[in-house]
Amino acid sequence: MSKQSNPEQLLQSILQNVQVGGDLTTGDINQILNLLVVFPNTFKTVGVPHNVPYSATVKFVGRTEVLKSLQQLLQQNKRIAIAAIEGMGGVGKTELATQYSLLHLLLQTYPGGICWLLARDEDVGIQIVRFAEVKLGWKVPENWDLAKQVDFCWSSWPEGDVLVVLDDVNDYSQVEPYLPPQLSKFKVLMTTRLKLDSTVTPLTLDVFNETEALELLSNWVGAEKVSKELVIAKDISQRLGYLPLALNLMGRYINKRKLFLPVALRRLEEKGLRHASLDVNKDDRTWTFNVQRGVVGAFELSWEELSDNAKQLGYLLSLFALAPIPWEIIKSVDIGQNVEELEDSRVELENLHLIESNEIYSTMHQLIRDFFQDKLTIFPEAEQLKKTFASVIAKISKKVPDTYSITANFIYTFAPIIPHIKEVSYYLSTYLADKELILPFKALGFIYENQLLYSQAEKLYKYGLNICQQRFKTDHELVATNLNNLAYIYKIQGRYSEAEVIYMQTLEMRKKLLGEMHSPVAQSLNNLASVYRKQKRYVEAETFILQALSIRQSLLGKNHIYVAMSLNHLGKLYYEQERYSEAESFYIEVLNICESLSRKNHPFKARNFDDLALLYKAQHRYSEAESLYLKSINIKKCLMGNEHITVAQSFNNLSLIYYLQGQYNKAEYLCLEAISIYEKKLYSTHPDMVECCENLENIRSAMISINPA
Template sequence: MGIHLHGWEEEKLTQVLTAFLKSLQPTGTPHNLPRSGAVQFVGRANELHQLHTQLQQNNCLAITAIQGMGGIGKTELALQYAIAHLSDYPGGICWLRALEPDIGTQIVNFARSQLDLTPPDGLELPDQVAYCWRNWHPGNVLIVLDNVIDYEAIVSYLPPQDSRFKVLLTSRLYLGRSLHYLQLDVLPPEAALDLLRAIAGEERINHQLTEAQQLAEWLGYLPLGLELTGRYLASKPDLDLITLQQRLNDKRLAARALVRQESMTATHESVAAAFELSWQDSKMSDAARQLGYLLCLFALAPIHWQWVEQCLPDWDAEDLEDCRDLGLVNRSLLQRVEPGIYKLHQLIREFLQTKLTQFEQADEFKRSLCRVMVAIAQTLPQTPTKAQIQTLTPALPHLQEVATALKVWISDDSLIWPYVGLSRFYEGQGAYAQSLPWHKKCCEVVQERLGEEHPAVATSLNNLAALYASQGRYREAEPLYIQALDLSRQILGEEHPDVASSLNNLAGLYDSQGRYSEAEPLYIQALDLRRQILGEEHPAVATSLNNLAGLYYSQGRYREAEPLYLEALNILFNRLGENHPNTQTVWQNFVTFIRQVIESGQTHILSDHPAVQQVLTQLQSEGDSSSDRPSP
């Protein structure tokens, strides 16, 4: 009786059953759509229909770009389309921020969080992305890339040539002839009035209809300008539209960032004037304006409020919240994305940056932002965990902004840290190609600022060499390691921990290539130097002992390797404890060493040390895996 399955592996059967049971659970379309900030979405019904038609063409890969000037509503149209057609894309809707340089990381993060996909360890970022596309959930899929400014920068991350994948781009620019375009124009006049009615009140607009029509025309029927002006009206119930129009006429602003580009329709003049109108509101405090100056220094990405508080530690928390909520959010100069997270619209950010030149404390704010981002970068260890990478991810675009646009305001003592943090972020995910430019930039910036003979230069050279070494690019790594060692000796003298580290790094490079005769004296020098400077019981001494033991093990010099492993373990047990990652690593090296001695038939050369005999006995006992854990 019963069902018998022959020839099935247990693991395979478990996978099939898990997938079947999961398919029985009611699920919606997986997505990561941002929240819409629109009060009312009007005047875009035809565009929504046209967009859906273009995306449903049976091409190998349907790609449509919504093109139009800044503030015209490209992002909102894409978002409203995605919301309206969730059920048409059961395979998921993935929203990507194209202005951030880590498109591949965003795709992998979506696949992890929304699709339960886990790329195998050891893959570089492009291969992780390819794995995600191959294993994506079945059904039609919509990929949205918002705010594309460089098509070549994203094309390598696009889905494969498969008709079930639909790609939707938004951009202010013409991205090339290979794409299908939906040219987004300004709102029709009646839709513009409907938007004003929704925000400022239907009765008020209808009562002053002629003036409202003139106002909408003056604003160029641009959604962002209409919304800002409508909110300004809503905040001033006694203000008539004639007076408002006069104020707008008086507050024209010629800002380079808001000047119409030849490739775009309409103008930015009315939007700039609307920004200026809100900015010069007599009820807006100077403190709120100062907050705006700080916010425009962040990258064009969501801003966590805790970072703002850290930039302004002397400000009262409640006063700062009032500046945010009453001064900026209520005037639509700042958008609340979700609890504790805010963002500036691109044009508003540009507008504020033109104002920043008139702010006397601008340099102080820039230094504060650099200080906060440096502190965040310093939290990322040399080998970050997935959780640590995920924690840093929201700060990534702002860290990049500091490392590029604000590098002048990074202090000398902290100069390397934004670049170190960025390189570790990518290197920790196997994205070596993304890590390399930051290593190189670090070397360039440090040498330019601090000169050729500075310890930070040696550090940056060591880091770049380590990246090359981890990729097996030994010929490129070796001269950098040697240069770093010579520089450290020249600047710091022979007896310095950094010199010992450089010796150890160069020895490790030779060790990796099997150049044991060159590696051994360097390992010994590093060990002796660390003992002399740091003392016999320092964990760095244990590291040197472990490395030298590994060298002897690789050469079959087992009698010399054993006491070094034991000494290293003794230090680590006493100083770091049994469960520390460094202790665990050296213990596993020691166990591997004993196993190799057994396999080579040379157990007679092992000492009678209790730890040696314990591991030996355990490994020789069939089925006993207790040697996988250190024993004090």
């Protein structure tokens, strides 16, 4: 390309050719990649929703043909294109997928968006829903299970081709249920170490050949040096197994130390180590390749370049999940370094390509994380570091409010921390102090409950229960708390018999541990009463609610939110038995408590308004019911947004109040508002949707009867 060439015009000509069906050649790709190196700030991508990760690669080496082949694979399939980049760790699978995504983001090949999903350590379904909410601005139905939420996302996706990238698939059966439908607009690209079955079109990504390896090495140490010491450069490449990650690390090492290549080779030969993650059996399903000795030698050489502080940061980073690591959490773990020292340590790790960072997050390659973890096993203070780290995550977990108080904004803000709480829950819980043990499980469970991901919450609570039982051996309050959380998951799904058994077990355990007069005992009584009420076992329910209320009033006084909750349960119980005057008195008492506690915008207060309004409707006190529904709607909008499912429920309830009073225009308007929200969040046969549509039909029939055409 001459100096006079206009990079924007050149890109535009390539773009126009591709858009009319022309082939994207290796020459085109090379030109674009060169333009990006020479004019990095010239090209901006706008209008395409994506979450493609950051790439620090200055010059992409040795994969131009693969990029072309990948494009052909993804476009040739007339149904769904699943091209799996298979290969061993460190060959650059993720980097290739990243460069392909960035290239075609620039070319606007996928106007429908590029959705990047981490397939190894995070739930793919949850990530798809998160992309739809954050990047597409949707409100995904909250009361559906995860599979239906994902189906909703795929079926509602905007027009235009879409690229879905599943990075680091280690269990295809876990991601297969979430793949998009068999529509030609969806192109699926996976990176994996696995050999997948014949239903997936593979693109095997091998290590570099010798020419490519030398080119990459030349980028770091200079073409002249490689040319003068070509035999030695070839030996270094061979010793590194032509592995791109190892070549990058070694190249940086040589460049930084300004070494002659024979010296670098001798040091590499002296290390002679192989990483365990690359030493695998060819007969298993993990992709294998006969890697040359010396791959981990490159890691060792880089490790030796680090200061003690940087090594200590490496130990800490190895404890996090394999996901973006928020720097705010890193800074909150006391490893004896101030903020500036931590920044210096981070720069050291970045300079040797051991991590990639920006202002907010740091990320690691799987092999580097494994390497750091291996080093941690010989770190004298490893046990204390794990305890410190686990304790910090437990404190962060404590910030998660109860299920009903979690807002959409909280989930969005807290999402980057969730993988690391999960890591501690499943792999580092033994390092939590007794009082901290339940906190990560409780936090994750509340988040899953709020998102209606009950199966995930159940699995988590069962695991946490097992951990608590192993540690405490006998009855313990934390065991009881875990049992209580598990029972709630059963109750909310209508599995009342299972919930009752566990709630009863929890009650007996708490009585034994704490005595009769204690708040957790009252909680268990209240929960059991709720299960009995759901089963219309009203006598038993009333007995348990009254016991819970008595305990709470004795311990907490009459003006407490927990007392209000028991009174509200009692009001519901009497309402369902048509004991309206008794129910009303309790609902009013609940409202007075809420007002006295200044809980202006609290979900429980909105529920109280709804319950009392329903009672007034049954008594034909429509104007009072109307006022309460309007107050409930204002609270829900403030907390959950204008299009939350509970707002739609209040719209529908209020429309019935207007319908019963003959105010059909108001009733029709609110019913249509409710249906508009339901259509975005519910499937057409959902009971709430069906009920709302039937209400609209009744309203319109009434309108016709009084004003026939």
